[in-house]
Amino acid sequence: MTLANRDDVDVMRGETAGRPLAGRSLGARVIVLVPYLWLAAFFLVPFLIVVKISLSQITMTQPPYAPLFDAAAGWEGFKAFLAALSLNNYEILAADTLYLEAYLKSLEVAAISTAMLLVLGYPTAYGIARAPRRLQAALVMLVILPFWTSFLIRVYAWINILQHDGLLNQVIVALHLADHPLTWLSTDTAVFIGIVYSYFPFMVLPLYSTLERMDTALFEAAADLGCPPWKTFWVVTLPLSRPGIVAGVLLCFIPIVGEFVIPDLLGGSSTVMIGQTLWTEFFANRDWPTASAVAIVLLALLVVPIVIYQHQQLRELERGR
Amino acid sequence: MRTRISWFQASSIAWGIAFLYLPIAILVIYSFNASRLVTVWGGWSLRWYAELLHDEAMRDSAWVTLRVGLLSASAATVLGTLSALALVRSGRFRGRLVFSAMVYAPLVMPEVIIGLALLLLFVAVGFDRGFWTITIAHTTVTMCFVTVVVQARLMTFDRSLEEAAMDLGCPPLKTFLLVTLPLVWPAIASAWMLAFTLSLDDLVIASFTTGPGATTLPIRLYSQVRLGVKPEINAICTILLAVAALGILAGSGLAARRERGREEAARLTAKL
Numbered sequence: 001m002t003l004a005n006r007d008d009v010d011v012m013r014g015e016t017a018g019r020p021l022a023g024r025s026l027g028a029r030v031i032v033l034v035p036y037l038w039l040a041a042f043f044l045v046p047f048l049i050v051v052k053i054s055l056s057q058i059t060m061t062q063p064p065y066a067p068l069f070d071a072a073a074g075w076e077g078f079k080a081f082l083a084a085l086s087l088n089n090y091e092i093l094a095a096d097t098l099y100l101e102a103y104l105k106s107l108e109v110a111a112i113s114t115a116m117l118l119v120l121g122y123p124t125a126y127g128i129a130r131a132p133r134r135l136q137a138a139l140v141m142l143v144i145l146p147f148w149t150s151f152l153i154r155v156y157a158w159i160n161i162l163q164h165d166g167l168l169n170q171v172i173v174a175l176h177l178a179d180h181p182l183t184w185l186s187t188d189t190a191v192f193i194g195i196v197y198s199y200f201p202f203m204v205l206p207l208y209s210t211l212e213r214m215d216t217a218l219f220e221a222a223a224d225l226g227c228p229p230w231k232t233f234w235v236v237t238l239p240l241s242r243p244g245i246v247a248g249v250l251l252c253f254i255p256i257v258g259e260f261v262i263p264d265l266l267g268g269s270s271t272v273m274i275g276q277t278l279w280t281e282f283f284a285n286r287d288w289p290t291a292s293a294v295a296i297v298l299l300a301l302l303v304v305p306i307v308i309y310q311h312q313q314l315r316e317l318e319r320g321r
Numbered sequence: 322m323r324t325r326i327s328w329f330q331a332s333s334i335a336w337g338i339a340f341l342y343l344p345i346a347i348l349v350i351y352s353f354n355a356s357r358l359v360t361v362w363g364g365w366s367l368r369w370y371a372e373l374l375h376d377e378a379m380r381d382s383a384w385v386t387l388r389v390g391l392l393s394a395s396a397a398t399v400l401g402t403l404s405a406l407a408l409v410r411s412g413r414f415r416g417r418l419v420f421s422a423m424v425y426a427p428l429v430m431p432e433v434i435i436g437l438a439l440l441l442l443f444v445a446v447g448f449d450r451g452f453w454t455i456t457i458a459h460t461t462v463t464m465c466f467v468t469v470v471v472q473a474r475l476m477t478f479d480r481s482l483e484e485a486a487m488d489l490g491c492p493p494l495k496t497f498l499l500v501t502l503p504l505v506w507p508a509i510a511s512a513w514m515l516a517f518t519l520s521l522d523d524l525v526i527a528s529f530t531t532g533p534g535a536t537t538l539p540i541r542l543y544s545q546v547r548l549g550v551k552p553e554i555n556a557i558c559t560i561l562l563a564v565a566a567l568g569i570l571a572g573s574g575l576a577a578r579r580e581r582g583r584e585e586a587a588r589l590t591a592k593l
Contacts, residue, residue: 027494032411032420033403035464039423042461044478063444119508124337127330144343148566150522151541153558156546157344160351163550167347197406200341251429257508258431260525265546275433282437290439295434302431310425317408317421317472 046301055085055291056251065289065315089293099277100296103301106273109188109263110256113195117252118245120196121203125244126237128204129211140208148203155265162190162266185269194262199255203248211246243312250309254302274298328542335480349562352555369556379541385452386521386538394517395460396440400460401467401516409475427465433559435462436529443530446467450532453591463516514572518565524525 024261055067067084128139146154161167162184169181184190214237222269260275266271274294281291352370356363404424406415408474415494427435439458441451482504486496503511531540538561547552 007572028395028411031403032414035400035468036416036420036423038461038464039404041419042439042442042457043423043427043435048442050434050438053441119444120337123330123333127334127337130330131334141322142338143341146345148346148518148569149562150539150558152522152524152542152546153561154541156550156554157348159546160348160550160555161344183553189359197340197344200337204337254429255431258432258433260431260500261543265470275431278433280439288441289439295437298431306426306429309429310422312349313425314421317476 125207206247405471
């Protein structure tokens with residue numbers, strides 16, 4: 001074998017552990033550097049810019065914020081630029097209860113709907129995992145299929161059903177459950193229905209993948225030792241499915257906190273979530289600095305769950321090696 | 322797990338499936354409604370589909386969305402496959418923690434934050450907003466989903482095949498192209514499909530990063546949906562659903578044929 005490219009062989013064999021990137025072959029470096037630089041440029045750098053603009057002031061210019069960093073002004077210019085930054089926008093966020101309420105509402109909606117998703121998703125995932133092997137793939141496919149259709153369409157489908165003279169009210173009136181149509185749209189109930197509907201696969205799939213891997217011998221052992229089924233579930237199944245529960249809960253909770261489309265289309269004025277506040281600040285008020293500050297505070301709220309999620313993903317990765 | 326299915330399990334699956342499919346079924350049925358009133362059934366009709374044909378703005382948007390989707394999904398598949406290789410194969414390189422953080426964060430990060438951050442970047446560097454900014458934004462987000470899908474396949478990959486090739490003197494690049502790539506190809510193909518549908522679907526990030534002349538289908542749909550339910554929207558949603566369903570059918574058809582091919586190969590080897 002030609003040994004000219006010893007490093008490439010190492011990469012293929014995963015034997016480069018702990019070595020600095022610079023000491024590797026071109027091929028090995030390209031594999032890491034290309035996606036690394038792309039993500040740094042379009043994911044990491046944008047966040048630094050958001051931080052910087054959240055410390056700026058709104059102006060009537062284009063772009064609508066100041067100060068602008070002028071590299072030509074040199075060191076003095078940089079000092080002037082730093083001096084012009086302020087925490088003003090954060091003070092506004094803290095002073096106005098509108099923002100605080102939106103943050104709290106978002107956390108509340110996310111917590112309640114994630115709990116609902118877990119309660120509804122667990123039996124479904126459990127049912128699929130216990131179904132005959134040959135049916136499992138088809139059932140999983142049935143759960144994922146709607147996920148391949150547009151998010152917007154799925155939310156829109158619920159407007160069809162929930163509107164004042166929509167199908168739900170027609171059924172309710174026809175069955176004499178109520179003598180006049182009820183209000184569904186623009187309520188918290190509609191938001192919860194929309195969220196649970198849209199995030200259902202995100203809860204079911206991680207739960208299914210842990211439940212499916214579980215060793216059935218454990219249940220047989222518990223049954224042989226006289227453990228009733230409900231207790232087996234409580235002391236064996238549930239604790240063992242913890243990784244799936246954690247993944248499902250985080251995969252739903254974090255994006256729901258920042259959800260925009262569902263509360264905007266299905267919710268009313270009482271369900272203003274922080275994603276909508278950010279959207280309004282940016283598009284309607286054109287206040288980019290305040291929108292940035294809203295985003296940074298939202299990120300600060302979510303940083304702990306995001307880190308837990310990443311930690312779990314990495315652990316999965318290490319385990320699979 | 323192969324215990325007998327209980328009544329409770331069967332009904333919980335049935336309820337779950339009904340909950341998932343009923344709203345979509347209703348939407349599709351009402352797209353064939355002859356009545357303009359969306360809540361009154363006026364008989365079957367293709368009227369709203371005929372009206373869609375004359376909607377030039379909708380057609381333009383569909384074309385923009387398709388181009389963004391094809392381009393960003395392809396770029397994301399290349400970048401995502403590379404980063405999956407980096408995560409699974411490159412061992413511990415300096416900055417691996419930062420790298421994995423950047424890969425996993427966009428999967429759960431609220432879209433409003435990603436959209437805002439990317440827009441502010443494009444403004445800061447003076448990049449004209451439009452088709453290309455949406456494409457870059459979609460590439461960035463979807464490549465992380467590609468990474469997860471390809472990485473899952475790479476982790477269950479039998480390394481001895483590559484080692485055998487290399488021990489027999491096959492150079493690394495050739496080994497990658499002739500052994501590794503064909504084996505992970507199904508995962509790469511389904512990752513591309515995922516990236517493509519995520520791009521077609523996206524409203525929030527596209528709204529932030531779009532510019533004049535680049536109105537994607539979700540942006541146009543959203544502005545109409547806000548005004549309420551209209552039969553034309555039901556019709557366009559049904560078309561989009563049909564396209565998605567066709568894509569899935571084609572995908573699973575391919576998978577089934579591959580499976581048959583594999584069985585055939587196994588039978589032949591057994592005979593030999």
